[in-house]
Amino acid sequence: MTDDAAWPALPVESWTPTRDTLHMWTQIVGKIRMALAAPVNHWWHVTLRVDARGLATGGIPVGSRLLELAFDFVDHVLLVRTSDGGLVTVPVPGLSVARFYAEVFDAVRLLGVEVAIHPSPNEVEVAIPFADDTVHATYVPEQANAFWRQLIQADRVLQRFRSGFGGKVSPVHFFWGAMDLAVTRFSGRTAPPHPGGAPNCPDSVMREGYSHELSSAGFWPGGGSEGAFYSYAYPAPDGYAEADLPDGATFSAEFGEFLLPYEVVRTSPDPDATVLAFLGATYDAAARRGDWSPDLLIRPHHARSER
Structure with a gap:
């Protein structure tokens, strides 16, 4: 615990x-x-x-x-x-x-x-x-502080996950559109034009965001009773949803992505290992089924010999 x-x-x-x-x-x-x-x-x-x-x-x-x-x-x-x-x-x-x-x-x-x-x-x-907008006018300091502390842990683990990739990869950053913390890996190939459809958002925004094949993961204050870690691929390769997952993780047909509830992580004996197992398994589903180059993965920085 x-x-x-x-x-x-x-x-x-x-x-x-x-x-x-x-x-x-x-x-x-x-x-x-x-x-x-x-x-x-x-x-x-x-x-x-x-x-x-x-x-x-x-x-x-x-x-x-x-x-x-x-x-x-x-x-x-x-x-x-x-x-x-x-x-x-x-x-x-x-x-x-x-x-x-x-x-x-x-x-x-x-x-x-x-x-x-x-x-x-x-x-x-x-x-x-x-x-x-006078409808949204609630700010409970203790709740905002707790959310930020959730983000600290998510950011820390996502940074570790990011370090294992040698190809094009985004920073770990907070997208205010969907209110999620995300990191995105890219195969290096272009993707089919995204269909768009996000509410109150031009389709051109989504086409730019998803212009290249990707596997994206992060943390979002939704998708579970206490929020969830998520992972998805665009475009999703055949058989993607049938990936082998660690205990507690599922594929959500509603959201079109894998979800690992935050409460599963929080109550696990080793939260870092639980999240990293989820991130690794879902990236593997995208990379193996989407024929990404295995050379995009690199050894963790802490495992490298000293210069």
């Missing part, structure tokens, strides 16, 4: 109002990064990263300066700062999405940065414009 402080229990139904509010907030912050950062393939320039206090954009070039927006889930503020010493702190408890949106743009303008974003969320069925 693992330490609950490291792998906290957080039933999805217990924090859905906070989750949905935070989802909209991360979209606002992520869209600012998207509007200002240089484009990178597969939309890698729009993502947030897990850091030692929460989720952050990292440095975004604005002229000769850098702008960064960072959620601090310890002190429960959004930090908006620039490389020339500018700093505006936005306390987040008690804010609706509409108020958060206004305060973030006030802060950015106060620091001398002008930016415009598409002012409605993506990849959600009901897309309330940010400026009008």
Whole structure:
């Protein structure tokens, strides 16, 4: 049984109002990064990263300066700062999405940065414009902190998994569209055009994201009673869903992906090994059945001899 402080229990139904509010907030912050950062393939320039206090954009070039927006889930503020010493702190408890949106743009303008974003969320069925959204106004600090601690563990294990691949591979990063932490490996071949269909999201976005054959995995606060680790391939090769899986993992026909419930990981004797077994088995299903080159796998860094 693992330490609950490291792998906290957080039933999805217990924090859905906070989750949905935070989802909209991360979209606002992520869209600012998207509007200002240089484009990178597969939309890698729009993502947030897990850091030692929460989720952050990292440095975004604005002229000769850098702008960064960072959620601090310890002190429960959004930090908006620039490389020339500018700093505006936005306390987040008690804010609706509409108020958060206004305060973030006030802060950015106060620091001398002008930016415009598409002012409605993506990849959600009901897309309330940010400026009008007073529906989502719940933020329970303890729940946001627990989610961030889940992300820390997921990020740490996904980084280990990422290190075993020698081909093109994404960073481990947080996509605010679906609110998931993800890492993606690529075979090196192009893929058939993606059909699109994500709610309130142009099909062109999905075609760019899935332009090449991939096996993607990550963590998402859904898909299980406490969230789930997931893995899928695009395009999915024949027989993919029949892969051999470790105990507790299944293939979801509803989502078209493999799922490993977070609660299975949290209560296992070795959570890291449980997740890595899942990631390895599901990547193997994509790679073997999709005829990926075995040379794309490399020995773990810790197993290499010293230089």
